[in-house]
Amino acid sequence: MYNTMEDKLLGPEKECVMDLKGRVWIESKKLWIVSTPAIITRLTSFGILVTTQSFMGHIGETELAAYAIIQIIFIRFANGILLGMASALETLCGQAFGAQHYHMMGIYLQRSWLVLLASATILVPVFIFTSPILRLIGQEEELSAVAGNISIWFIPIIYYFVFSFTMQMYLQAQQKNMIIGWLSSISFVVHLTLSWLFVYKLNLGIPGAMGAMIISTWSMVIGELIYVFGGWCPETWSGFSMHAFADIWPVVKLSVSSGVMLCLELWYNAVLVLLAGYMKNATIAIAAFSICLNITAWEIMIPLGFLSGACVRVANELGNGDAEAAKFAVKVNLCTSMFIGVLFSVLFLVFGHVLSYAFTSSSEVARAVSSLSTLLALSILLNSIQPVLTGVAIGAGWQSVVAYVNLGCYYIVGIPIGVLLAYVAKLDVRGIWIGMMCGVALQTLVLLWITWKTDWNSQVEKASQRLNRWFLAPSHGNDENT
Structure with a gap:
């Protein structure tokens, strides 16, 4: 019902504007439900790497430089491959959830685990032979030796990437990634506490700084697995399936293109x-x-x-x-x-x-x-x-x-x-x-x-x-x- 002639003349346009505002509001809520936990997770996960670098700086300048080289070159290399390959799961799970093929999401997750675990294992030699690689590109002997020591501690982190990336994409596709935001925040606090204890109080040096990182990151993965296996995703997870070993090659192709x-x-x-x-x-x-x-x-x-x-x-x-x-x-x-x-x-x-x-x-x-x-x-x-x-x-x-x-x-x-x-x-x-x-x-x-x-x-x-x-x-x- 329009109260004035102006309202009557502009009524359809006003209804259109109100309808647009409503659509924007609804879409924005859907967007922030996914984006907010993703932002929190990325900030805290990246924060763990950065704060570890800060604690390395308190151990020594050589340790700081060695850690920085590994993070910028080797971890970025591994992170790019594994995160890129895991993004194939975003495509598959997101579209499966929209089509209400809920049970397929768990199968896609398991297929992605198989592909990424194999890829992570292929990357392990890079971290085993870090020192020779750095010497080959002309880095100083002392820096190469310390970097080789630190890089061995990063091997568990490579496998953490496999489960962290895939679980995040599997849960956010069904708009359940708030749990990841909470777990990631908790792991960041755990990391700060353990790093302070191991490096400052116990003077454990490189093993203390890297051990704190391994414990805090894997505590997050364990929490995610408990959430999924414990029955909080009943529509999309019904247990391990032999179907995960079927149609692997198309997943590999999509994962490789995503990784590149x-x-x-x-x-x-x-x-x-x-x-x-x-x-x-x-x-x-x-x-x-x-x-x-x-x-x-x-x-x-x-x-x-x-x-x-x-x-x-x-x-x-x-x-x-x-x-x-x-x-x-x-x-x-x-x-x-x-x-x-x-x-x-x-x-x-x-x-x-x-x-x-x-x-x-x-x-x-x-x-x-x-x-x-x-x-x-x-x-x-x-x-x-x-x-x-x-x-x-x-x-x-x-x-x-x-x-x-x-x-x-x-x-x-x-x-x-x-x-x-x-x-x-x-x-x-x-x-x-x-x-x-x-x-x-x-x-x-x-x-x-x-x-x-x-x-x-x-x-x-x-x-x-x-x-x-x-x-x-x-x-x-x-x-x-x-």
């Missing part, structure tokens, strides 16, 4: 840090660049949470057969992440000159970081868009396409531009940073174009074909729709 996609992205920054090491005054260059990367690494945990949200929402709606809902989820997610990105960009522009003192007491390094504050702010803005688009790609199952996009944008465009600007144009670290941004900007534009031009109805059909091809009828006593 994410590896090319995660290794990009590592390559740029290595390039900075060949500059004049390399110590200052690497310190300033690594501080900026640490700042962006902390902030990007928020967009990576939205990556999870985008993946789950797109996969759920495609599995449910609703193309319009999938498109709307992409729009809401992008707008939300961009708003937060703009906010953080402004903050870093305003406080860029003081941020570095949280990481260093050197005024020379602080000035170098301050000179990069504008580029840092622009990077943060780009990082608010790009992960969401990657999440959309994972949710829709475009991993192989994005792998080619990443290869072209990062390694054919971004790194060469960075090298030219740094060494030919003499822009030093700023040149490398600009090259990095050019690669990310181009990748963002390409993914935006792909997302914009996508026929979402055909994506629904492809999701349906994938799910039907791998579908197995539920066993007796297990109704997939209960």
Whole structure:
């Protein structure tokens, strides 16, 4: 009922606006249900690695440098492979949940465990032979020896990645990942407590710092397994099944394409840090660049949470057969992440000159970081868009396409531009940073174009074909729709 002539004339438009607000509100709630625990989990999990580095710094400078090299090169290498391969599970579980093929999610989880456990085992020799590898690339003998000692302690962490990544993706696909947020937060507190006890009080050195990391991370995995095996996922987990060994090859192919996609992205920054090491005054260059990367690494945990949200929402709606809902989820997610990105960009522009003192007491390094504050702010803005688009790609199952996009944008465009600007144009670290941004900007534009031009109805059909091809009828006593 309209009270005025104006209300009467504008009534349909007002109803449309109210309807849009309602849809945005409903979609935002669905988004934050997935994204909030994902953000908490990523912040605390990354925090465990960073705080361990801090405790290593109190053991000794060589230990700190050795740990930093392992984290930047070897752990990033392993993390990229395993997290990328695990993202195949995001596609499968998200679409299966949307299609109400609930019992298949447990089977997909077990198949992913098999593939990732095999991959992790293949990676173990890299951590066993870390010292010879570092000597081969010209690192100092003392640093290589200490790094080899530390890297052995990382082997249990590699297997932690297998279960942590897959369990997170399995639970968030069914919107039950709040438990992971709680467990991750608890493990972070446990890690801080144990690190303080082992390193400061008991003076256990490297075994104390790394032992604290192993205990805290695996306590989280044990909690997740208890949650799943204990009956809190009755629709999606009905026990171990021999069906997990069937149709492994398609899962391997999707996992490999997912791994390549994410590896090319995660290794990009590592390559740029290595390039900075060949500059004049390399110590200052690497310190300033690594501080900026640490700042962006902390902030990007928020967009990576939205990556999870985008993946789950797109996969759920495609599995449910609703193309319009999938498109709307992409729009809401992008707008939300961009708003937060703009906010953080402004903050870093305003406080860029003081941020570095949280990481260093050197005024020379602080000035170098301050000179990069504008580029840092622009990077943060780009990082608010790009992960969401990657999440959309994972949710829709475009991993192989994005792998080619990443290869072209990062390694054919971004790194060469960075090298030219740094060494030919003499822009030093700023040149490398600009090259990095050019690669990310181009990748963002390409993914935006792909997302914009996508026929979402055909994506629904492809999701349906994938799910039907791998579908197995539920066993007796297990109704997939209960």
